[in-house]
Amino acid sequence: MAPLLEIKGLKTHFSTDDGMLQAVDGVDIAINKGETLCVVGESGCGKTVTAMSILKLIAMPPGRIVEGQILFEGRDLVPLTSHQLDDIRAKDIGFIFQEPMTSLNPVLSVGEQVAEVLRRHEGLSHKEALARTVEMFKLVQIPNAAGRVHDYPHQFSGGMRQRVMIAMALACKPKLVIADEPTTALDVTIQAQILELLRDLQAELGMSVILISHDLGVIAEFAQRVLVMYAGRIVEQASVRQLFRKPMHPYTDGLLAAVPRVDADAHRLCHREDLDLGLALGEVVHGL
Amino acid sequence: MAGSTLASPSAERRPAWSPWRETWRRYRRHKMAVVSAVLLLVLIVAVVFGPFVWRVSINDIDFNARLEGPSLAHPFGTDDLGQDILARMIYGGRISLAVGLAAMAVAVVIGTLIGALAGMSRGALGHGLMWLTDLFLSLPQLPLLLLLIYLFRDGLKAVFGPEGGIFILIVLVIGGLRWMPVARLVRAQFLSLREKDFVEAARALGASPLRQVVRHILPNALGPVIIAGTIDVAAAIIAESTLSFLGLGFPPDTPTWGRLLFDAKDFLDIAAHWALFPGGAIFVAVVAINFIGDGMRDALDARRVI
Numbered sequence: 001m002a003p004l005l006e007i008k009g010l011k012t013h014f015s016t017d018d019g020m021l022q023a024v025d026g027v028d029i030a031i032n033k034g035e036t037l038c039v040v041g042e043s044g045c046g047k048t049v050t051a052m053s054i055l056k057l058i059a060m061p062p063g064r065i066v067e068g069q070i071l072f073e074g075r076d077l078v079p080l081t082s083h084q085l086d087d088i089r090a091k092d093i094g095f096i097f098q099e100p101m102t103s104l105n106p107v108l109s110v111g112e113q114v115a116e117v118l119r120r121h122e123g124l125s126h127k128e129a130l131a132r133t134v135e136m137f138k139l140v141q142i143p144n145a146a147g148r149v150h151d152y153p154h155q156f157s158g159g160m161r162q163r164v165m166i167a168m169a170l171a172c173k174p175k176l177v178i179a180d181e182p183t184t185a186l187d188v189t190i191q192a193q194i195l196e197l198l199r200d201l202q203a204e205l206g207m208s209v210i211l212i213s214h215d216l217g218v219i220a221e222f223a224q225r226v227l228v229m230y231a232g233r234i235v236e237q238a239s240v241r242q243l244f245r246k247p248m249h250p251y252t253d254g255l256l257a258a259v260p261r262v263d264a265d266a267h268r269l270c271h272r273e274d275l276d277l278g279l280a281l282g283e284v285v286h287g288l
Numbered sequence: 289m290a291g292s293t294l295a296s297p298s299a300e301r302r303p304a305w306s307p308w309r310e311t312w313r314r315y316r317r318h319k320m321a322v323v324s325a326v327l328l329l330v331l332i333v334a335v336v337f338g339p340f341v342w343r344v345s346i347n348d349i350d351f352n353a354r355l356e357g358p359s360l361a362h363p364f365g366t367d368d369l370g371q372d373i374l375a376r377m378i379y380g381g382r383i384s385l386a387v388g389l390a391a392m393a394v395a396v397v398i399g400t401l402i403g404a405l406a407g408m409s410r411g412a413l414g415h416g417l418m419w420l421t422d423l424f425l426s427l428p429q430l431p432l433l434l435l436l437i438y439l440f441r442d443g444l445k446a447v448f449g450p451e452g453g454i455f456i457l458i459v460l461v462i463g464g465l466r467w468m469p470v471a472r473l474v475r476a477q478f479l480s481l482r483e484k485d486f487v488e489a490a491r492a493l494g495a496s497p498l499r500q501v502v503r504h505i506l507p508n509a510l511g512p513v514i515i516a517g518t519i520d521v522a523a524a525i526i527a528e529s530t531l532s533f534l535g536l537g538f539p540p541d542t543p544t545w546g547r548l549l550f551d552a553k554d555f556l557d558i559a560a561h562w563a564l565f566p567g568g569a570i571f572v573a574v575v576a577i578n579f580i581g582d583g584m585r586d587a588l589d590a591r592r593v594i
Binding site for chain 1: 484485486488489490491492493494495496499503504507508588589
C-alpha cells in the first residue's frame with residue numbers, strides 16, 4: 001500500500017543576511033494510514049519547519065522549498081499554489097499548533113472559529129456548522145459544549161483552548177493531523193489528558209498523526225515509530241521500543257541521556273564534601 | 289459527559305445571546321455612551337423633523353426683532369437681521385452633522401483600505417502606500433483646499449445642484465485629507481496582528497488571505513479605528529466651519545453651525561446667545577460622538593469583561 005504521505009528529499013532553506021540557512025536539509029518521511037509518527041529533536045533542528053513545509057505555512061520569502069517532493073495520496077503538494085492548498089488545509093491535513101493561548105482569535109467566539117472551518121470546507125450553513133461544532137466540542141470533551149461554543153477564548157483555560165484547537169483541526173475529519181508540540185505550553189496533568197484525547201480520537205476517526213515534540217516522555221507515551229532529527233536531517237528512525245532500548249546514533253544516545261530519570265541508577269554529580277565545580281562540569285559534559 | 293470531572297462553573301449561566309444583543313448589553317454598561325447616544329439621537333431627530341414642527345422660515349428678515357435674546361417667539365433668539373436662530377440651526381444642523389458623519393466615513397474607509405493594503409503587503413506596495421501617506425501628511429492643506437474647490441465647484445454644482453454639489457465636494461475634500469492618521473493606525477495594527485499565531489492558525493485551516501484579513505485581522509484592529517473615526521467627525525464639523533469662514537464652503541446664506549458661529553463673532557458682547565447656541569450644539573454633538581465611540585470600542589472588544 002502506498003503511504004498516505006511521503007516526503008522525499010525535502011530541503012527548505014531560508015535566506016538570511018548571513019547567507020542561506022538550511023533549516024531542513026534532505027528529509028525523507030513516509031507515514032501510512034492510521035499510523036502515528038513522532039518527530040523528535042532539539043529546538044531549532046528543523047522539526048517545525050518540516051511540518052510547516054508540508055502545508056507551505058512557512059513565510060515565503062525568506063523561506064523556500066528548494067528541492068524535494070511532498071506526496072499526499074500520490075499528489076505532489078510542492079508545486080501547488082497557496083490558493084490550491086487552501087482546499088487541502090484542514091480538509092485533508094489538519095494542523096494543531098503549539099500555543100493554544102495565542103492561536104485563537106480573541107474577538108471571535110470559539111464556536112464561530114470552529115464553525116468557520118466547517119463552512120469554508122464543507123459548505124455548511126451557519127446553523128449546521130454550529131450544530132457540528134457542538135458535536136466536535138463534545139468529542140474533545142469540553143464540558144457543557146452547547147453553552148461553551150458562544151464563549152470567547154479568554155474565558156477558557158489553556159487545556160480547554162487546546163481542546164478547541166484540536167476540535168478545529170479535526171472538524172473536517174482530516175486524513176492526517178500534524179500536531180506541532182501540542183502539549184508544550186501545558187502543565188503535565190493537562191498534557192496527559194490532551195495526549196489521551198488525541199489517541200482516542202485517532203482510534204475513533206482512523207486518522208494518521210504526525211506528532212512533533214522535544215519531550216521524550218511524550219514520545220514514549222504516544223508514538224509507534226520515531227524519527228530523530230538533528231540539524232535539518234533525520235539521523236535515526238526506529239520503533240519507540242528500539243529507540244529507547246538501543247539507540248543507534250550517538251546523537252540519540254545523547255538525547256536520551258539528557259533526560260533525568262528516577263528509575264536509573266543515578267549518582268550525585270558532586271558531593272558537598274568534595275565540592276569541585278570543575279569536576280562536576282566535566283562529568284556533565286562527559287554524560288552528554 | 290466525559291469531562292464532568294473537570295471543574296465546570298458554567299452550570300448555571302445565562303443563556304447564550306446573539307452577538308448583537310451581547311454587544312448591546314455591553315454597550316449599555318457604559319452610562320455616558322448611552323446618554324450620548326440619546327443626545328445624538330435627539331439632535332438628529334431635531335434636525336430631520338424640526339422643520340415640520342418649527343415652521344419659521346430661515347430667511348424671514350425682521351428688523352424690529354434684531355439681536356433679541358431667547359423668547360417664546362424666538363426660543364434661541366435672533367441674529368442681526370432678525371432671523372430666527374432656532375430655525376437656522378435646525379436647517380444648518382442637517383448639513384453640519386451630515387458633513388461630519390460622511391467625511392468621517394470617507395476618511396475611515398480610505399484610511400482602512402490603504403492601511404490594510406500597506407500592512408499586508410511585504411514588498412514595494414506597502415512602502416509606496418506609506419510614502420503616499422507621508423506625502424499627504426506633508427501637503428499644505430489650505431492652498432490645496434482652495435485649489436480643489438476652485439477647480440471642481442462649478443462642475444459639481446452643474447451636476448448635483450448648488451448645495452448637493454458643494455456637499456459632495458466638501459465631504460470628499462475633508463475626508464480625502466484626513467485619512468492619513470487612520471491609515472497609519474491600521475497599518476501598525478496589521479503589521480503586528482498578521483504575525484499572530486491565530487492568523488497563522490487560520491491560514492493552516494485554509495482561510496484565504498482576504499478571509500484572514502476580514503475575519504481575523506480587521507476585527508482586532510477596529511478599536512483604535514473607531515476612536516480615530518469619532519475624533520474625525522468632530523474635526524470634520526469644525527473643518528467645515530473653517531471652510532465657510534474662508535468663503536469656500538457652502539454659500540454664505542446657508543446657515544451651517546460653523547457659519548452661524550462665524551457670523552456671531554462680531555456681536556459676542558451684545559448678543560452672546562447667537563454664538564452660544566450653535567457652539568453648544570457643536571460641543572454636544574462632538575462630545576456625544578466621542579463617548580459613543582468609547583462605548584462602541586468597549587462593547588466590541590470581547591476581551592474586556594463588562
